[in-house]
Amino acid sequence: MAESAIFFLFKQLSVWLQDEQKLLGGLRQEAELIRAEMGQLRAFLRVADAKEESDLQLKEWVRQVREIAYDTEDVLERYILRFAHHPQGFSGYLKRIYTSTKYLTARHEIASEIQAIRSRIQNVSQSQQRYRDMYATMLSGSSSNLATTYTWYDGRGDALLLEETEVVGIEKPKKQLLDWLSSTNYGVEIISVVGMAGLGKTTLIKKVYDDPSLKVNFDHHVWIAVSESFRIEQLLRDIIKQLVEEVKQAPPQGLGAMDDVGMREFIYNFLQNKSYVIVLDDVWRINAWEAVRYAFPRSNTHGRGCIIITTRFNNIANAACSESNGHVYSLKPLTAQDSKELFNRKAFPASSCPPYLKEISESILKRCEGLPLAIVLIGGLLATKNNRIEEWEMFNRSLGSELEEDNLRRMWKLLSLSYYDLPYYLKSCFLYLSIFPEDQLIEKATVIRLWMAEGFVEEKQGKTLEQIAEGYLNELFNRSLLQVAETSRDGRPRNFHIHDLLRECILSKSREQNMIFVNSQGGTKWPDKIRRLALDSSVNYAPQICCFENLRSLLVLGAADSKCVSMWNKVLRSGCRLLKVLELRKAPLETIPSEVFRFYHLRHLSLRETEVKVIPKSIGNLKKLETLDLKGSKVTLLPIEILKLERLRILLAYRYYGGVHAYLQPADVKSFRAPYGIGRLLSLQKLCYIDANEIVVIREIGKLTQLQRLGVTKLRRDHGREFCSSLANLTNLRSLYIYADEGEVLDLQYSLCSTLPFLRCLVLNGRLERIPQWIRSLNALTVLRLSWNRLQNDPLELLQNLPNLLVFGIDCAYEGEGLNFKAGGFQRLKRLILVGLRGLRWVRVEEGSMSRLEELMMRDCKSMGELPGGVEHLRSLQRAWFIDMGEEFVERLCEERRREGDEWKLGHVERVRLLNAVDGVIRSRGIDDNAHRRDDASDADYQDFIGRN
Structure with a gap:
């Protein structure tokens, strides 16, 4: 972690020396000297980070280096803050900055602070000498030497x-x-x-x-x-x-x-x-x-x-x-039943669980999350407490600190090994995940944006920061440190989960390194300097007297109560001018606090799912803002001052009406009106959803050539040619969502001068007279969703040869009587969703079509009287759901199942469900899975499938 802090300081110094050289003036030389001296420590720190647990003196030395790096960044950012922000621009005030007594005094103060930093670096460098022998040993490359540092018994x-x-x-x-x-x-x-x-x-x-x-x-x-x-x-x-x-x-x-x-x-x-x-x-x-x-x-x-x-x-x-x-x-965690059996064996070896300990036992077991080692060790420890309820309750309240005690230290060290094995650039990223509350699913997209705002993502030639950050997450998945909870339509991770005990480990480590403070740690004393603060509304707020002037991140994750609101209002008014991240998701806000617009360094502002309706003109003050997340808020209009945010990469301002995503109509997506000139935001990579009902806006979209994700609404028929022309410029697009204006036809038949080579996801929602021909050239397309298109002709002929299509959905989009999946078509398709096709009477699957199909969902296709013909050819099919189908379909399906037994057309399918949705609750219609399968209509895989589709 110390090397991570040094690396990020290195990167910041490089940016400052390049972008702020006029402001730095005579301090440039001092900044360069600091960078050089810190650089000499990096090689030693790379190995010292892994060694510090076995050497308390080394651990203290690493802590000092880390704090110097943090303090250096604070000093330089305060300097930039004092001299960079002027209401009438920078150039007109440059001379005044250097001549006025006020600014000369300020420069002198900061120069003194920087010199003090240099003195601290020199002192800590001198103390490094005592570790020279260890340093030589580390550089020798002997694996056996590295192993000897871990002298604890891991068992x-x-x-x-x-x-x-x-x-x-x-x-x-x-x-x-x-x-x-x-x-x-x-x-x-x-x-x-x-x-x-x-x-x-x-x-x-x-x-x-x-x-x-x-x-x-x-x-x-x-x-x-x-x-x-x-x-x-x-x-x-x-x-x-x-x-x-x-x-x-x-x-x-x-x-x-x-x-x-x-x-x-x-x-x-x-x-x-x-x-x-x-x-x-x-x-x-x-x-x-x-x-x-x-x-x-x-x-x-x-x-x-x-x-x-x-x-x-x-x-x-x-x-x-x-x-x-x-x-x-x-290998998966133990089931709830197996966990309980193992726990009871260890915790109550000679008896059964007494009734008064049942609730506490369930709470502890829940936190073990089916991890056998945790269940065995914790159960064995609790067996020594002679069923005393007060000791059990105390253990349950303080599980995090109990893990560090001798009895459970074996598990602590075993989990920690995975942390120490991480490369330096992943350690900060992993510890940062401790901000998320216990049991909360963590959204991949949110994590990526936060990591970027914090400066954790190292630039690499040929890749965007988002792609690099996604690679970081994939590496954590690869190491089994994160568990995928939900996947996106194309099967990539969307939400994930950290095992609760592993979270306790990284929470302790991040607190120890003063990287993040999470107030959910009941009796924990708040540190003197807080750089990142995560507020959990589920805990009581003890009154704290803290200094927040070093604060970089304030995160409120989860619905905030009145105490939480009072706390973050107090923080915002405390002078935390160095703030880079402000995450106020679901906060009870109707207006944005005025203090927010004085945060010159702010990079990430999330007001997702708040009651905010208006973005004031002062948004233009946030010149370094990269992410503005207004999804789920009530904002429908952005001021022209938004165009001053030249670094803005992500702009999300929309909300959905209605429930099931598959049934969304064009009018169900509430978008925002952009000011004229939106094309000046050349750094934009994600823009959702923007009103495209004016020709000038459509032309501006074509200037945003860095866009990777675009969502447009209210597209009109007479703008089709202009929209296709703009679309052809967006060669970096990965995802495209197009919604027609109410009553309008999506006229997208015009050819594109480029093929959108990277487009993976396409959603067309609104009336179509026919499928646009250019879709057949989308070789990278993995997800295609057609919704409310009112197509008269079978669309499959045009689409069946898309080489990488994995997910295909037709939602209330086709009014014909039949669909014919021809032999050789849709060779990579894994998921097929047919929803709301009320006129559909038959589906035919020729042998050799959809040879890799794994999941099939048919919903509300009331005219279908029987299973798709040839469904027995789908030998890779694993799961099939039939929801809200007509009575004839239900009766025939049940009769075929009873009559044909093991020879049933779906006899090879692992999981089959016949369900009805009643008031949002999914209920079984009486058909079981194949005899050896369990029947549970609320299966996690079903919920995941519905969530993805």
Whole structure:
């Protein structure tokens, strides 16, 4: 984290030295010296960040460096704030700044502060000398040295000693893995088990490894614990030793001196034409797999081999399995029932849970979120408290601090390992997620905008900041640190979740590093300097006397009560002039506090889902603003002063009327009127939704060539040619949402001079006489939604050859009687949604069409009397929902299910639902899934599907 702070200071200094050089004047040299001296510390800090937990003196030194970096940024930003902001512009006041006594005094004060910063840096650099020996050791590159710094006992090997009776919820995954192992062919096959720390990957594989069937079916068995600190030579040497010991042979002569090539060759020859199982447990690096992959024979004509890998990293699991078409098993948390059973075994070993502890037990279990390690350790600790309710309640209230105590420190360290393994640029990003309240789903788009505003995203040539930030999130998903909760239409993560215990870890770490303060920490003393403050309205606000002049971010996440309002009003009026992020989502606001428009450094302003109706002219003061989020507010008009915001990248100002997104009509989207000249905001990348009912606005849109997401409403028929002309300029578009004006036809038949090469998502909502021809050239298109189009002709012929289409929805858009999915069409389609097609009588699926379709939803297609013809050809279909269908359809479907049994057309589909929506509640119509499936109309996957579509 200290290196992260230094890096961001480095980046800020570079910006200041370039953009503010006139203002810096004589302080430029001082700023450059600070940058140079900080640069000398970076190499040491990169390793010291990972070492500080094992050396309290080093930890204090790192803290001092981090605070110096923060304070340096504060000083320089206060300097810019005092001299940059003038009501009549900068140039006319430049001479006055340098000549007036007032400004000379201010410059002298800040110069003194900068010199004090330099003195602090020099002092902390001198103290670095005592760590030179450690520094040399770190630079030596010895993995074993790195491993020795973690001297605590993590207990991962304990999983190898557990009896079968001590494990719950293991039967299904164990059976699946044994089935894969029994069906392996000649050659070598890879099985990867992936999941977050503490899920029981090692425990599961050990039970599989010890199963009698493996002893019978495989001649050789090897178990290697790899871990994060592996050495290639030792890894290969351990494999050889276990192989020869099992057959009671002596190790090869000269094994200790053998190089890795020789050892791989020995393993290869030893296993040729033999059957074997090799477990590589806890793989952290792809090069661990690369080091051994060619040691296993691939042309094993008389034998078969299986390599089982456990890892926290999805990319390692997938890479290892890709060559052999192997299997990846994503281990899930325990179910509620299994969690309860395991917890009761540990917490009440000789009895059952007493009634007075039931509620507290459920609360603790909920926070464990099915993590077996947490359940075992916490249950075992609570078993020592002799069922005393006051001690249980105290533990439940202070779980975060309890994790740092000796009894639970093993779990704390195991979870922390994943944090320390992060590259420096991800540590700040990950800790920042502690701002979000417990149990709250976190929106990916919001996180990306906040990271950018905070300056956490490092620029890279050829990529936008949004793309880089999304890559950061994907890396955290890859490391099993985040769990996807909801996906978007094209299957990419949209909302995600952090395990509650992992959140407690990063909350403690961010508080320790004074990065973020979250007021949900009950009795925690507020720090003297708060740089980022997240207010949780669910807790009582103890009166605090704090200095907020260093505050960079103020976030109110969740509906705010009166105490919360009072608190953030107090903060805004306290002189926090360095604020960069102001997130007031769902705040009870009708007008924007006037203090907001004095925040010169503000980059992110969110008034989402507030009652704000008017954006004042003073919005033009926020020259550094990059995100203005007014989604769900009542703003319908933006002042011309918005055009002064030359850095604005994201402008969202719309709200939806009505409920289900699939039934949105053009009039259900409330957009905003933009001032003339909106095309001057050349940095805009997201613009939703803008009234496009005037030709001058349509022409301005064509100037916004950086746009990646565009939503327009009230488009009129006679503006079609001009709109298509503007659209052709927007070659960076990824998402496009077009809504017609009420009663108008969307006339989009005009050809485009470019093909919109990156467009992934297209929504056309409004009457169409025919499908625009240019859509067939959208080679990157993954999502297409047609809504309220009143099409008379079958639209499938034009669309069936889109090469990358994954999701296709037709919502109240087609008035014909039939749809024919021809053979060879829609080859990559995974989701098909047919909604509100009241005149549709038949659907035909020819063999070879939609060969990869996984999900089908038909809703409110009342004239359909039977299942789509040829639905049995959809062999990849996994889930099918039929909602609010006609009575004839329901009766025939139920009758076919009863009559045909296992030969039913949908007999191969994992999950089938026949449902009715009554007052927003989904109810089953009486058809069950295939006999071995459970019937639960509120399945999480169904809710996810509806949310996406």
